[in-house]
Amino acid sequence: xxxxxxxxxLLDTVEHAYLWLALAxxxxxxxxxLVRRFGRVVVMRLSRPLPMLHTVxxxxxxxxxxxxxxxxxxxxxxxxPDALHGIEPMRHALSIALIAALIWLMIAxxxxxxxxxxxxxxxxxxxxxxxxxxxxxxxxxxxxxCVVIFVLGMAAILMTFPSVRTVGASLLASAGxxxxxxxxxxxxxxxxxxxxxxxxxxxxxRIDDVLIVENEWGWVEEITGTYVVMRLWDRRRLVVPxxxxxxxxxxxxxxRSADIIGSVFWWVDYRLPLEPxxxxxxxxxxxxxxxxxxxxxxxxxxxxxxxxxxLRALVTARNSPNxxxxxxxxxxxxxxxxxxxxxxxxPRLRAEVLRPDTPPGRDLPPRTEPAPPESPxxxx
Numbered sequence: 001x002x003x004x005x006x007x008x009x010l011l012d013t014v015e016h017a018y019l020w021l022a023l024a025x026x027x028x029x030x031x032x033x034l035v036r037r038f039g040r041v042v043v044m045r046l047s048r049p050l051p052m053l054h055t056v057x058x059x060x061x062x063x064x065x066x067x068x069x070x071x072x073x074x075x076x077x078x079x080x081p082d083a084l085h086g087i088e089p090m091r092h093a094l095s096i097a098l099i100a101a102l103i104w105l106m107i108a109x110x111x112x113x114x115x116x117x118x119x120x121x122x123x124x125x126x127x128x129x130x131x132x133x134x135x136x137x138x139x140x141x142x143x144x145x146c147v148v149i150f151v152l153g154m155a156a157i158l159m160t161f162p163s164v165r166t167v168g169a170s171l172l173a174s175a176g177x178x179x180x181x182x183x184x185x186x187x188x189x190x191x192x193x194x195x196x197x198x199x200x201x202x203x204x205x206r207i208d209d210v211l212i213v214e215n216e217w218g219w220v221e222e223i224t225g226t227y228v229v230m231r232l233w234d235r236r237r238l239v240v241p242x243x244x245x246x247x248x249x250x251x252x253x254x255x256r257s258a259d260i261i262g263s264v265f266w267w268v269d270y271r272l273p274l275e276p277x278x279x280x281x282x283x284x285x286x287x288x289x290x291x292x293x294x295x296x297x298x299x300x301x302x303x304x305x306x307x308x309x310x311l312r313a314l315v316t317a318r319n320s321p322n323x324x325x326x327x328x329x330x331x332x333x334x335x336x337x338x339x340x341x342x343x344x345x346x347p348r349l350r351a352e353v354l355r356p357d358t359p360p361g362r363d364l365p366p367r368t369e370p371a372p373p374e375s376p377x378x379x380x
Contacts, residue, residue, distance in 0.1 A: 021076070031069075032068040052116040060112060070094065070101050073094060096160060099156050107149055118138055132206040139207065140197070140199060143196070146225075147193070195245065198246060199223070205228065208220060209252055211250055213250045216230070217232065217233055218231050218236075221237070227239050258320070260317060261314055263327070265302075266335070267347045268308055272338065276341065281298075284334070285315055292315060293316050293318045298314045300312045300314065307348070
C-alpha cells in the first residue's frame with residue numbers, strides 16, 4: 001500500500017518521531033471526522049426513499065462517527081516504528097477501542113432494523129393483532145442478537161490480552177468440567193434466553209396483551225431478554241421472568257382477538273318483570289357506543305332461591321378496559337332503573353317479628369279446630 005509505505009518512511013526518518021506521530025494521529029482523526037460528516041449528509045439524503053435503510057443509517061450515525069476516525073488512527077499507529085517507546089500499549093488500547101466501537105456500531109444497526117420494522121407496523125389501530133405479534137418478535141430477537149454481539153465482542157476484547165488467551169487454552173483442555181460448571185452457574189440466564197426465543201417464535205404473549213398472572217390483571221408493557229414488565233390496572237408494575245411463562249399457566253385475554261364478554265349480576269325480587277330490564281340494558285349499552293361493540297346485550301336468569309332470583313347481563317366490548325367501564329355503567333344504570341320504576345322489587349328478606357309478651361309455643365298462629373255439630377233440639 002503506497003500511503004502506508006510512505007507514512008512508515010516518514011516516521012522512520014523524522015527526528016522527532018513522537019511529535020510527527022501525534023500530528024499524524026490528529027490529521028487522521030480530523031480526516032475521518034470530515035469524511036463522516038460530509039458522507040453522512042450524502043448518504044442520508046440518498047436513503048430517504050428507503051425508510052428502513054434511512055432508519056438504520058440514522059441509528060448508527062453516532063457509532064459510525066467514532067469507528068471511521070479510529071480506523072484511520074489505527075492505520076497510522078500500525079505504521080509507526082516498532083522502536084518507539086510505548087507504541088505497543090498504544091496499539092493495544094486502540095485495538096480495544098476499535099472493537100468496542102464496532103460492538104456499538106453493530107448493536108446500533110440491529111436496533112435500527114428493529115425500530116424500522118416496528119415503525120412499519122403501528123399498534124395504534126383497531127385491529128392490531130398482527131402488529132403486536134411483530135412487535136413482540138422484533139423486541140425479543142433484537143435484544144437476543146444484541147446480547148450475543150455484546151458477549152462475542154467482550155470475548156474478542158479479552159482475547160487481545162495474552163494472559164487471557166493462555167487461560168482460554170487451559171480451559172479448552174478441560175472443556176467438559178468447565179462447560180458443566182459454567183452451564184450450572186448460568187442456568188437461569190440461559191433458561192431466560194431460551195424462553196425468550198420460544199416466546200418470540202410461538203408467541204404465547206405479545207406486547208400490549210392483557211394477562212392475568214398470579215391473580216394480577218394488566219397489560220404487557222415490555223419484553224426484555226430476561227423478564228416481562230406488566231403494567232397493572234392501578235399503575236403498578238409486575239416484573240415476571242421469561243422462564244415463568246414457559247412453565248406456568250396464565251390467562252391471556254387477547255390471544256386471538258381483543259373483544260371480550262363481560263357479565264353483570266343482580267339479586268332481585270320475583271315480582272320484577274324481565275322485559276323492561278332487558279330493554280333498559282340495551283338502552284344503556286347504546287348510550288355508550290365507544291364502549292359497547294354492538295354485538296351482545298343479553299339478560300339471563302342464572303339462579304333462584306327462596307329469597308329472590310339472580311339476573312345476569314352479558315355485554316360485549318372491543319377490549320377489556322372498555323368492558324370493565326361498560327359493566328360498571330350497566331350495573332349502575334339497572335340499579336337506578338329498578339329503584340325508580342320498581343322499588344318494591346328490590347331484594348327483600350322476609351321475616352315474622354313476634355311480640356315480647358308472646359308465650360312459648362305461641363310462635364305459630366293458633367290452630368283452628370272445626371266446630372262440633374249442633375245437637376238436635378227437643379223443642380221446636
